[in-house]
Amino acid sequence: MLPVNDIIHLAVTGLAQGCAYGLIALGFVLIYKATEVVNFAHGEFMMLGAFAVLAYSEAMGGSFWPAFVLGCLSIGVVGYLLDAQIMRRIIGQSSASIFILTVAFGFIFRSAAGMIWGWKTLTLSTPFGGTVTIAEGLTISSGRIAIIVATIILCSVLYLFFSKTRYGIAMQAASQNQLAAYYMGIPVKRLVSVTWAIGATIAAAAGALLAPVTQVDTTIGFLGIKALAGAIVGGFGSIPGALLGCLLIGIIEPFADYYFPAIKGVSAYVVMLLVLFVRPEGLISQTFQKKV
């Protein structure tokens, strides 16, 4: 049995990791709810975000926060353009082609990032480099705490945005029924692109915040697949469900790696497959099977 301090340490590490997954999954779910497209390239938005913040911060002489804001906004623009120029054209095609298209974009982003910034692992200096001592023998890097705090802040901002503002409510309407939203005079196309932009921005923020933990290189986009697994565990149709699933995956992962080293790194997928076998629609579902 582990000592209590180690358990707490693993749990907080897992919680932070789960929050990072959750931030990426938020983007997945937002885009899915708006367009029914699952963006397999979302992990790459996160990777691009980390690189963009790094590039801005180097250009501005090491100041983190302006670089963070600029980097996230630039990736938001990339997300907006991706929808407005390309994803919009293929609505209505078979879902297989759409999945493959987003996977292909993942490859393009990864290669492009490698060509621009190189394939080596880089380090982004953030204000959260140090550690926090909570109790005797229990230190946690402040980067992980920053992720948890950022997740709480971003989620509340998004909640307020979607439930209180005119724009957010219009987005909800468009995601529930596009045609009806058109009839009500809602600019559906623009809203969908804005949803993509929001999703990409959040992913980029997650990438920049995760940078002290994961470092910055072209492979960190694969975290996106684990975030997807988390979102599926919780149920893709609902944002709270997806967040919960990601937290669950994040917390299970370090313990599973500790107790079953043979499946190190793939425990998230094992959990997901188990959940899918028992409840194919996720723990908290919002989709209903069509019945004849």
Added chain:
Amino acid sequence: MQVLFKTCYEDDIRFLAKTGEKVRVGLVIAALLAAPLWLQNYYLAELGLLLVYAIAGIGLMILTGYTGQVSFGHAAFLGIGAYCHSILISHGVPFSVSVILTTAFSAAIGMALGRSASRMHGFYLAIATLAFLILVETLLGEWTSMTGGYAGLKVPALVVFGMPLKAVWQQYYLDLFFVLIVVMAAANLFRTSTGRSFLAVRDSELSARSLGVNVEWVKIQSFGVSAAITGLAGVLLAHHLHYLSPEVFNVLESLKLMLMIVVGGLGSILGAIFGAILISLLPISISFLKDVLPPGIGQQAGLEPLLFGLIIVLFIVFEPLGIYGRWMKLRYFFETFPYCRKSSFVRQKSYLRTERLR
């Protein structure tokens, strides 16, 4: 344009109805049979590999192109086929028995996956198969006593019915034999009620169910057939690779299979073959591009995945029906010569077709 005038019942069940089709298919088969006469060994081996990928492509096409179930994990079945076959023949099982056992084993795993996947829809399935692939890859790597782990597994020499097939052309003919069987079988499948129920499930699960099709069972069948064919491709692939390691059967390999059928054209056997040709030509053309492009771009490490991605994107955006679709349009243009118009192939405007009921 040739107008078909049917004079006997045989005309209804013929594989190739039109004269042009018969001539083309005959020419291709003749060229393939004669290939060892006019191809060097290197190109012959490449052509053999192309045929193996064509089999794998048809396997995935049955599942994704004809039944509409996306699988990102089909490289797992290639891996299962290759490993199972190698382990069996290294334990002294003859080739012919091993092929049958491997195909059956692969089909069984496919049906088990299909059984659990039949209740999922859309991208849940895509992710579940992706996770399945990652788990199979991990299992192949960790189960050292059986698979040799990451150190790799040597594939025993190819011996069919007690006859060692060492020369390249002998192996090539073996590949060709299996391709012809698989193409025939697949073409035949879609003239049976089983195959037609696959199409019905792809086009609309709701209406298929209304017509009395057992959707779950159809999906299980489709997974089984598809896994069996892909496992067979794995068997042949093992003899081309000579040395197996788990990293060969990774996500990129699955993506290659997907690229094949999407760029080839979803929903046609010909598309899978076109895709296999493209996949085989890509590395050659990429190495050619590397020499042509200025060294600053040409020597970059990520050029290959970048081009892979770009090709997929361009095809899906501009020619969603793939090479097969382009081929159909070309034929339509010539067959109806002066009457083809730009608007002949304009797609209808489409809105979201939603799975959500509220």
